Amino acid sequence: MEADARREGSGVITPIERRIRIASILVIAGLLVEAVSFFWRSPLSFFLFLFGACGLAAAGIVFFLISLITVGGTSSEPPKKSS
Amino acid sequence: MPLWPFLVGLIGLTVVSLIYLVVRPDATRGLAGKAYAFVLIFLAPALALFGGSAAHLERSKSTDFCLSCHAMEPYGKSLFVDDKEFLAAAHYQNNRVPRDHACYTCHTDYVMFGPVRSKLRGLRHVYVNYFGTVPDTIHLYTRFNNRECLHCHLGSRSFEESAGHRDPETPMEAIKSGKVSCLESGCHDVAHNVHELAEVELWKPTPAGKVPE
Numbered sequence A: 001m002e003a004d005a006r007r008e009g010s011g012v013i014t015p016i017e018r019r020i021r022i023a024s025i026l027v028i029a030g031l032l033v034e035a036v037s038f039f040w041r042s043p044l045s046f047f048l049f050l051f052g053a054c055g056l057a058a059a060g061i062v063f064f065l066i067s068l069i070t071v072g073g074t075s076s077e078p079p080k081k082s083s
Numbered sequence B: 001m002p003l004w005p006f007l008v009g010l011i012g013l014t015v016v017s018l019i020y021l022v023v024r025p026d027a028t029r030g031l032a033g034k035a036y037a038f039v040l041i042f043l044a045p046a047l048a049l050f051g052g053s054a055a056h057l058e059r060s061k062s063t064d065f066c067l068s069c070h071a072m073e074p075y076g077k078s079l080f081v082d083d084k085e086f087l088a089a090a091h092y093q094n095n096r097v098p099r100d101h102a103c104y105t106c107h108t109d110y111v112m113f114g115p116v117r118s119k120l121r122g123l124r125h126v127y128v129n130y131f132g133t134v135p136d137t138i139h140l141y142t143r144f145n146n147r148e149c150l151h152c153h154l155g156s157r158s159f160e161e162s163a164g165h166r167d168p169e170t171p172m173e174a175i176k177s178g179k180v181s182c183l184e185s186g187c188h189d190v191a192h193n194v195h196e197l198a199e200v201e202l203w204k205p206t207p208a209g210k211v212p213e
Helices: A002-007 A015-039 A044-070 B004-023 B030-059 B070-080 B087-093 B099-106 B116-131 B147-153 B172-177 B194-199
Strands: none
Touching: A015 A044, A015 B004, A015 B030, A044 B030, A044 B116, B004 B030, B070 B087, B070 B194, B087 B099, B099 B147
């Protein structure tokens, strides 16, 4: 936790943070498309929601969850030595 | 109250918070930061998508949505025929069906509303509307189910005591069980009849509550 606090604001981005950033961008795109689909009065708005919004946001969510599993153990912090 | 304005609010808050995460991904360090990321990247979008599905399905029940396809325009026009014999028009004009959900009230198993099969047909309709050839005459996939009439009329005095419904040739049980079709038995067979629209007069509605001049 102390190491986290020290790194915060230092500009160094860990692999999990890079993935969180990508996941966030995908989710933002999905949510914005969803918002547009609410205002578009056309039968195609449902398709836009289904394939555009759900696709992008679900990709972001899945990418985030996979990152938690695969990169969760990886840290820029040096491994602690057991004495 | 429709659901979508709340969802737009949720989406706005989530997007603003996520933009902060994009700019400052190091904010996810520590337990609170991880919880923040989990809420923003998993819980809030999942809620927005779930609510979005419900909002879109709800909107697909509206008369405006059904009539937004060009092929449905004559059916919308048929609701304004100035003739009591036209069943759909009589129901629409006399508020026997809610005007903003007029189509869905009588076609509960159509397009997006019914089981998965109906939803797939609904998606196909959208495809045909934009990329295919819309047939001149649109037919229902199955015979119109008496259930759509009975969910309002069953038990009502005008239905139960109607002389026509007490006719020995069309026993009430046969109507209620669907053996005798309300629409195809020859009793109420003028529904939309869109091919006759050029020959009939249309009703011009006055604003609600205003006495016609």
